[in-house]
Every structure is written in C-alpha cells, then in structure tokens.
Amino acid sequence: MSAMTVPQIFAVLHEQGLVADPLVPGLPVRPLGTPWYVRVMAGFGAWLGGLFLLGSVMAILSAVVHSSGGMMVLGAGALVAAYVIYRAAGDREALQQLALACSMAGQFSLGFGVEDLFNLGTVPLAGVLFLLQAALTLLMANPLHRFLSAWFAALAAYWFLFRLQAESLGAALLAASVTWIWLNEAAWTAARRATLWRPVGYALALALLFWEAPFSIISWTLEWGQQSVKLGVPHWLAAPAYALCLAAAAAVLARRLVPQKTAVCVAAALLASAAAWLAPGLLAALLVLILGQAAGKRILTGLALLAALWYLGAYYYQLQLTLLEKSGVMLGTGALLLAMRFALSIFWPEKKP
Amino acid sequence: MATIPVTSEEPGSDLIRYAENGTFSAPALAAALRLAGVTPDAAAWRRFFDRLLIISGALLAGAGVIFFVAYNWQALGRYARFGMLEALILASTLYALAAGLGALRAQAALLFAVLAQGGLLALLGQTYQTGADNYELFLAWALVALPWVLAARWAPQWGLWWTLINLALALYLFQVLDPLRLLFFGRMRPGALVLLNLTGLAAFEWAGVRYAELRTRWLPRYCGLLALAAGTFAALLFVLDDGREDNGAGCGIYLLMIAGGAWFYQYRRHDLFPLAFGVLSLIIVVTGWVGRHLFSSNSAFGSLTLLAVLVIGSSAGATLWLRDLNRKWNVQAPAPMVGPA
Numbered sequence: 001m002s003a004m005t006v007p008q009i010f011a012v013l014h015e016q017g018l019v020a021d022p023l024v025p026g027l028p029v030r031p032l033g034t035p036w037y038v039r040v041m042a043g044f045g046a047w048l049g050g051l052f053l054l055g056s057v058m059a060i061l062s063a064v065v066h067s068s069g070g071m072m073v074l075g076a077g078a079l080v081a082a083y084v085i086y087r088a089a090g091d092r093e094a095l096q097q098l099a100l101a102c103s104m105a106g107q108f109s110l111g112f113g114v115e116d117l118f119n120l121g122t123v124p125l126a127g128v129l130f131l132l133q134a135a136l137t138l139l140m141a142n143p144l145h146r147f148l149s150a151w152f153a154a155l156a157a158y159w160f161l162f163r164l165q166a167e168s169l170g171a172a173l174l175a176a177s178v179t180w181i182w183l184n185e186a187a188w189t190a191a192r193r194a195t196l197w198r199p200v201g202y203a204l205a206l207a208l209l210f211w212e213a214p215f216s217i218i219s220w221t222l223e224w225g226q227q228s229v230k231l232g233v234p235h236w237l238a239a240p241a242y243a244l245c246l247a248a249a250a251a252v253l254a255r256r257l258v259p260q261k262t263a264v265c266v267a268a269a270l271l272a273s274a275a276a277w278l279a280p281g282l283l284a285a286l287l288v289l290i291l292g293q294a295a296g297k298r299i300l301t302g303l304a305l306l307a308a309l310w311y312l313g314a315y316y317y318q319l320q321l322t323l324l325e326k327s328g329v330m331l332g333t334g335a336l337l338l339a340m341r342f343a344l345s346i347f348w349p350e351k352k353p
Numbered sequence: 354m355a356t357i358p359v360t361s362e363e364p365g366s367d368l369i370r371y372a373e374n375g376t377f378s379a380p381a382l383a384a385a386l387r388l389a390g391v392t393p394d395a396a397a398w399r400r401f402f403d404r405l406l407i408i409s410g411a412l413l414a415g416a417g418v419i420f421f422v423a424y425n426w427q428a429l430g431r432y433a434r435f436g437m438l439e440a441l442i443l444a445s446t447l448y449a450l451a452a453g454l455g456a457l458r459a460q461a462a463l464l465f466a467v468l469a470q471g472g473l474l475a476l477l478g479q480t481y482q483t484g485a486d487n488y489e490l491f492l493a494w495a496l497v498a499l500p501w502v503l504a505a506r507w508a509p510q511w512g513l514w515w516t517l518i519n520l521a522l523a524l525y526l527f528q529v530l531d532p533l534r535l536l537f538f539g540r541m542r543p544g545a546l547v548l549l550n551l552t553g554l555a556a557f558e559w560a561g562v563r564y565a566e567l568r569t570r571w572l573p574r575y576c577g578l579l580a581l582a583a584g585t586f587a588a589l590l591f592v593l594d595d596g597r598e599d600n601g602a603g604c605g606i607y608l609l610m611i612a613g614g615a616w617f618y619q620y621r622r623h624d625l626f627p628l629a630f631g632v633l634s635l636i637i638v639v640t641g642w643v644g645r646h647l648f649s650s651n652s653a654f655g656s657l658t659l660l661a662v663l664v665i666g667s668s669a670g671a672t673l674w675l676r677d678l679n680r681k682w683n684v685q686a687p688a689p690m691v692g693p694a
Contacts, residue, residue, distance in 0.1 A: 003390030006367060012388055018381035027370055037626050038675045041633040045668020048640065052661035059654035093676065097669035101661070186383035190372045256383070257395045293401055296365070296391040308409075312416055316423070323424035330417030337410035344406065348399055 036299055039144050046097050047148075050104025054078075057105065068117030075110025078102050079136070086142050100145055107132065107152075126160035137200060147199035154207030171211050171280075172241030175287060178204045179245040182291040182300075183252050205288050205300055209307035212238070212281035242283035243273030246290065253294050264347070268340060275333040278321065281311035282333075365391035404457060408509075411461035415468025422472040422479070431480050438473040442466050446501070454504055455566075463505040467498045467513065488524035491517050506566040512575060515553055519579060522549055543587040544603030550580035551610060558622070570624065577614070577627045584610055585634040592642035611635055623682045625675055632671040640664055 004012070007024050014022035034042075057074065082103035089095035110132065115125050133153035137146050154174065161170040181188075181201040188197045246269045254265035276282045285308035292300025315326060365386050372382040386392045393401060418441065422434070429437075445466040449459035471494045478490060495517040502514045526542055554576040560567045587603030594600075614631050618624045643663060647656035 004388045006389075009368070009385050009388045013377075013381055013384060016384065018378065018384055019376065025371075025376060027367060027374075033366065034672070034676060035625055035629070035679070037629045038672055038679075041629045041636075041675075042668055042672045044633055045636060045664055045671075048636075049661050049665035049668065052657050052664060056654055056657035056661050059652070059657055093672045094666075094669040097665055097672065101665045186372070186386070187379040189369055190377060190379040190382055192373055194369065194373065253398075257398065289405070293393060293398075296386065296393070312412075316420065323420050324426060327417045327420035327424060330413045330420055332417075334410045334412070334414030334417055337406045337413065341403065341406035341410060344399070344402055350399060350403070351396065 039147075042093070042097060043100070043144050043148060046100035046144075047104055049097070049101040051108070053101050054105035054108050057109075068113050071109050071113030071116065073113075075106045075108070075113055078106025078109060082106060083139060086140060086145070096142060096144075099142070100148075103136070103140065103145060107136070123160055123163045126156050126163065130156035130160060138196070141195065143195065143199045146196065147203045150200045150203035151207060154204060154210075158207070158211065167211070168235050168237040168241070171208075171238035171284070174204060174208050174211060175238075175241050175245040175284065178208050179249055179287065179291065182295045182297075183249060185295050202297075202299070205291070206303060208284050209288055209303060212284045212311065239273070239277050239280040239283060242280060242287055243270060243277075246270075246273055246283065246287050249287065249290055249294070253290075261348075271336070271340070275336045276329075278325075278329045279311070279315060279333070281315070282308055285311060365389050407458055407461045408464070411465040412468070415465045415472075418469050418472045419475070422476045425479060434476055435473070435480075438469055438476060441469045442473065445469070449504070455506055460505045460507040460510065463501045463507075464510055464513070467501050467510065470494060470497050470501070486524070486528050488521045488528060491521035491524060495521060506564075508567055508569045508572055511557075511567065511572060515572075515576065518553075519546070519549065522546060542600075542603065543583040543590070544600070544606045546583035547580045547587065547603065547606050547610060550576045550583065554580060570626070574624075574626050578630060580610060581627075581630055581634045585637055588638045589641050592638060593645055607638070619678065623678075625679055628678070629671075629675055632668075632675070636664060636667050636671070639667070 010019060010024050011022050013019045057078075061070070061074065079102075082099045085095055085099035085102060089099060111125075111129060114120065114128055118124075120128065130153050133149045133156055137149040137153060140146060140149065157170055157174075158167060161167045178201065181197055181204065185194075185197075185201075188194060247266050250265040250269035251262055254262040258265075272286065273283055276286070285304045288307070289301055289304035292298070292304055316323075318326075321329070368377070368382060368385045368389060368391070371377045371385070372379075377385060383392070387394050390397075418438065422438070426434075445462040449462040449466070452459040452462065471490075474490055474494050474497065495514060498514060498517070502510050522545060526545060530542065554573050557567065557572040557576060561569065561573065584603070584607035587600050588607040591600040591604035611631055611634070614627055618627050618631075640660060640663065644656070644660055647659060
C-alpha cells in the first residue's frame with residue numbers, strides 16, 4: 001500500500017470512527033527538529049566541555065574540592081544551575097549546550113564527592129550513580145539530556161549487576177522494558193509522555209545492544225575494585241528472556257495486523273530464538289530490529305544490524321565454544337532462516353499488485 | 354545540484370503532533386502512522402521478513418563456513434575441504450545466475466559466495482603455509498570477490514567489499530610499517546587511509562547519481578566516516594606531538610578534506626551528516642591543538658576555562674549553523690509532510 005497524505009488519512013480515520021472531523025485541523029508552525037547526528041555532535045561537545053568546566057571550577061576552588069562535602073555541594077549546585085538554565089533556555093541551542101555541560105560537570109563532581117565521603121566501594125557507588133541518573137532522566141526536560149542520563153543509568157546498572165554476577169537479570173529487565181516502550185509508542189504519545197519515553201526508549205535499546213556486546217569497553221573496565229557479594233544469577237537466563245520478549249512482541253504485533261496468524265508468528269519467533277540460543281547477542285539484536293521495524297525507527301533498525309554484525313565478528317573470539325561448534329551454530333541458524341524464508345513464500349505468498 | 358532529502362524530523366512527526374494536541378487517540382495515531390507508511394502494514398512486514406530471512410540466512414551460513422575453515426578440522430582431508438568450499442561457491446553462483454542477477458535471492462547467494470571465497474583463501478594459506486601476511490589475504494579476497502560484487506549490483510555487497518579493502522590497507526600499515534608492533538603511530542601513515550576512503554567517497558557519490566542500485570546515502574557516509582576517523586587520528590598525532598612523528602602530510606590531507614567536504618556538502622550536495630561529523634572531528638583536533646599550547650604556558654584554571662568556553666561555544670555554534678542550514682534546505686526543497694523518510 002502506498003503512503004497516504006494527511007487529508008486522506010483523516011478521511012479514512014473519520015470513516016473508521018477514530019476522529020470526529022474528516023477535515024485536517026491546522027498545526028502551529030514550529031522550528032524543524034534537530035537530526036540525530038547533530039545531537040551526537042552537540043552531546044559530545046557538552047560532555048567534553050563539561051569535563052573542562054569541572055576541571056576549571058576545581059582549579060579555582062581547590063580549597064572546596066579538597067573536601068568531599070564541598071565537591072558534593074559543588075556538584076549539586078551545578079545540577080540545580082543546569083535545571084534552571086534548561087527551564088530558561090527554550091529553543092536556544094547555546095543555552096541548552098551550557099546547561100548540558102553544567103550538568104555533566106555537576107554529575108562528575110557529585111559522584112566524586114559521594115565516593116570520597118562515604119568510601120562506598122564499587123557496587124554501592126554504581127547503585128548511587130544509577131539512582132542519580134534515573135532521577136536526572138525524570139527531572140531534566142531535554143531530549144538529549146534524557147537520552148544521555150538513561151544511557152548512563154543503564155551503564156551504572158550494568159556495572160552494579162556485573163559485580164554481583166547478575167547481569168543476566170539486568171538483561172531480562174532491560175529487554176522487557178525496551179519491548180514495552182516500543183510496543184506502546186502510540187499510547188505514550190497520545191498520553192503526552194513522548195518527551196520522556198522516546199529518548200529513554202532509544203537509550204535503553206542502545207544499552208540492550210551493548211549488554212550482550214562481547215569485548216565491550218565496559219566489560220574490560222569492570223574488573224577493578226574489591227570483591228563483593230555474588231548473587232550468581234546464571235548467565236543463560238538472558239537468552240530465554242530475549243526469546244520471551246521476542247515472542248511477546250510477535251504476539252502483540254500479529255494481533256494488531258494479522259490476528260489469524262498470531263500463533264504462527266509466535267512459533268516463528270520461538271523457533272528463531274531456539275536456533276540462536278547459543279548466540280544471545282544475535283537474539284538481543286533481533287529483538288531491537290523487530291521493535292525498530294514495528295515503530296518505523298530506522299535508527300533502531302540500523303543500530304540493531306550494526307550490533308548483529310559486531311557480535312558476529314566478536315563471536316569468533318569467544319572461548320566458551322570451539323570454532324567447530326560455533327560453525328555448527330552459524331550454519332544451523334543460517335539453514336533454519338533460509339528454510340523459514342521458504343516456508344514464508346509458501347504459507348504467506350506475496351500478493352501481486 | 355543534488356539535494357539529499359532532509360530527514361531531520363521523526364517520521365510522521367505531524368501525525369505525532371496531532372496526538373500530542375489531543376486530536377488523535379492512541380488507536381487513531383497507530384492507524385494514522387500505518388496509513389502514512391511510517392509503521393509497516395502486513396504487506397510491509399512480509400517484505401521485511403523476506404529480506405531479513407534470506408540475507409541473514411546467507412550471512413550466517415557464510416560466516417559458518419569461515420568458522421569451519423578456521424577450526425582446521427583434521428578429520429576432513431585437504432581435498433575434501435577444498436572441494437567442499439569450491440562446490441559451495443560454484444553452486445551459489447549458479448543459483449544466482451539461474452535466479453536472475455538483481456533478484457534478492459541472487460544477491461544473497463552472491464553474498465554467500467563472497468564469504469565462502471574468504472574461507473577458501475584462508476584454507477589455501479592454512480594448508481600450504483604460504484607465509485602471506487594477513488593484509489595479503491584481505492587484498493586477495495577483495496580482488497577475487499570483485500566480479501561477484503559487480504554482478505550483485507547491491508549496496509551491502511559493496512559495503513562488505515569496501516571493508517575488505519580498508520582492512521587490507523590498515524593491516525598493511527600496521528603489520529608492515531610497524532612490524533614489531535611498537536605502536537609507532539607516526540610511521541603508520543593514517544593519511545593513506547584518508548586518501549583511500551576519499552577515493553571511495555568520490556566513487557560512491559559519483560555512482561550513486563548514475564546507478565539506481567547504489568542510490569543510497571549510507572555508502573558515501575560510511576567512506577566519509579572512515580576518512581574522518583583516520584584523518585582525525587593523523588591530525589591529532591601531528592598537533593599533540595609538534596609534528597615530530599612526521600604526520601604533517603596526514604594533517605595536511607585532513608585539513609584539505611575538511612575544507613573540501615565543507616564546500617561540497619554545503620554547496621554541491623546538501624547533506625548534514627558529513628558536516629556534523631566533520632565539525633565534531635574539527636572540535637576534537639582544535640581542542641587538542643589549543644590544549645597543548647595552553648597547558649604549556651598557562652595556569653590550569655585559565656587553560657581549562659578557555660577550553661571549556663571553546664568546546665561549549667564551538668559545539669553550540671555548530672549546532673546553530675547546522676540547524677540553520679537544515680532550515681534553508683527545507684525551504685528550498687521541502688520534505689514531504691507525511692510519508693516514509
């Protein structure tokens with residue numbers, strides 16, 4: 001079906017009883033949005049600028065920063081300043097950039113102060129940073145800040161759970177959250193919560209792709225620090241969690257579009273999950289790919305494809321399976337996918353125009 | 354002048370605004386996004402799965418073949434292994450020819466053939482201990498694969514091929530120019546990678562205008578990102594080391610690339626993507642250069658404050674500039690109000 005124009009859409013929705021008036025109401029003119037790659041550039045600038053800003057303040061207030069309490073007060077002050085600047089900034093890019101840099105400086109300062117004062121150790125510090133980032137996600141009403149805070153919160157959660165040997169629990173929670181967020185975009189948009197859930201949805205989807213990325217920088221840097229309590233949640237928990245989320249997504253999406261094929265779609269999702277059981281990174285990427293496709297978000301589908309390729313390359317170096325076993329997993333999964341494609345052409349033939 | 358469709362908005366952003374102002378309920382918004390083609394209907398899902406299953410199936414099977422060769426399974430004789438790989442390449446090529454070049458299943462079969470060729474070349478080196486460096490494997494792979502890549506007429510196949518070429522050059526620079534792995538970055542000439550990827554960028558920009566199958570933005574953007582990454586590295590080496598490591602040429606190439614890219618993508622082909630990453634790269638290099646000179650002659654406070662102002666100011670200024678360009682281009686060539694981006 002070719003894409004309809006807005007007047008055609010209103011006419012169809014009116015026929016279906018979904019809007020009261022078939023005429024298209026006017027929308028106030030507003031400035032164009034900012035493309036994601038410009039936001040990446042701005043976010044990096046604010047992050048680096050925030051570091052320099054913090055260093056600068058620390059250099060002049062050396063008496064303050066020698067005290068843990070002083071660092072915390074300085075950090076909290078910078079965060080309040082960032083909040084106020086955001087409120088006053090409106091659409092002004094320069095002020096938004098200053099607010100983000102202030103916030104970054106405040107987060108570093110507060111984090112150092114808390115660690116220095118309470119000498120928390122790795123796990124509690126990661127927990128505190130998670131709570132701080134979660135609070136900032138809620139409070140700072142700026143899409144870029146919310147994206148970064150949600151992303152940092154996920155990193156802190158990974159750090160926290162990794163030290164407790166429970167990262168697979170985090171994988172399950174993260175997969176469920178990402179699935180819920182992207183399957184309910186219409187609901188949270190209509191409830192006027194898109195400014196919160198959209199950046200959080202992108203950040204958590206990115207975190208999910210990183211969660212299973214072998215050889216990620218995160219994994220390398222987490223080995224330091226003292227030993228802590230081990231919860232020992234088995235690592236294999238992640239794969240069934242991804243499979244369940246994939247099956248749930250298949251069920252919800254099929255019910256919306258082809259209700260009579262719901263069982264087949266769920267079975268196909270479980271079959272693909274069973275084939276890729278020993279490569280959970282591919283399952284996480286597949287989940288994000290399906291959710292991105294369902295929501296029409298090309299950034300998500302692109303990220304998922306890149307993550308799958310990265311995982312495939314890094315899978316070569318993983319040591320838990322021999323190359324022959326991994327070859328078997330790859331060849332078996334590949335053959336199964338091709339067989340599924342063959343089945344698709346028989347049971348769901350393409351309609352000729 | 355070619356104008357790249359500007360996709361700065363979330364797809365269907367006007368429809369989302371109708372939901373935000375209360376005109377659309379959640380079911381109405383979901384239906385509207387589907388009617389606008391932003392989210393897929395049943396037919397679009399079918400096309401998506403068709404592509405996903407066949408491409409990922411071919412990719413995984415090809416990767417499985419490479420893993421299999423790497424295992425060096427002694428239970429299978431050398432002739433059996435060579436025969437198996439050659440038979441796979443032959444069969445997939447014949448299948449592609451029978452399916453008709455240009456068809457999706459032919460493209461997937463040719464992708465599998467190219468991956469299996471990598472396995473075959475690795476097996477050759479493994480069996481006869483040719484003593485070849487890794488870069489020679491990737492170079493040979495790229496050369497052998499070229500006819501299949503040309504036949505496939507498919508952008509992802511060109512992306513894979515370009516990655517092989519880059520790996521060959523990067524491994525040559527790393528393994529041959531720095532054989533003891535002493536990380537003499539200056540000797541590695543990252544400027545060579547910049548030149549390679551600028552050539553690729555020009556070729557894909559040119560081909561994108563002439564050949565429908567290469568009419569995609571991600572190929573030139575991929576080359577541009579690789580060129581920028583290598584160029585940023587070369588320029589940073591130069592400015593942080595007072596040019597002692599002989600990266601002056603690399604830095605010069607980098608500066609020419611930034612200036613040329615800014616002109617080309619601003620005036621000849623409207624594309625914000627390379628401009629945004631070019632600015633990001635320039636901010637990194639300039640910050641490195643200014644920082645090096647500031648810290649050698651000023652107090653920490655003064656240096657850090659100036660750097661903070663420089664970075665925050667330049668990134669904010671760049672954001673304003675890019676948004677302004679975006680606005681101007683949208684006035685000249687407005688994007689469709691609703692529809693797939």
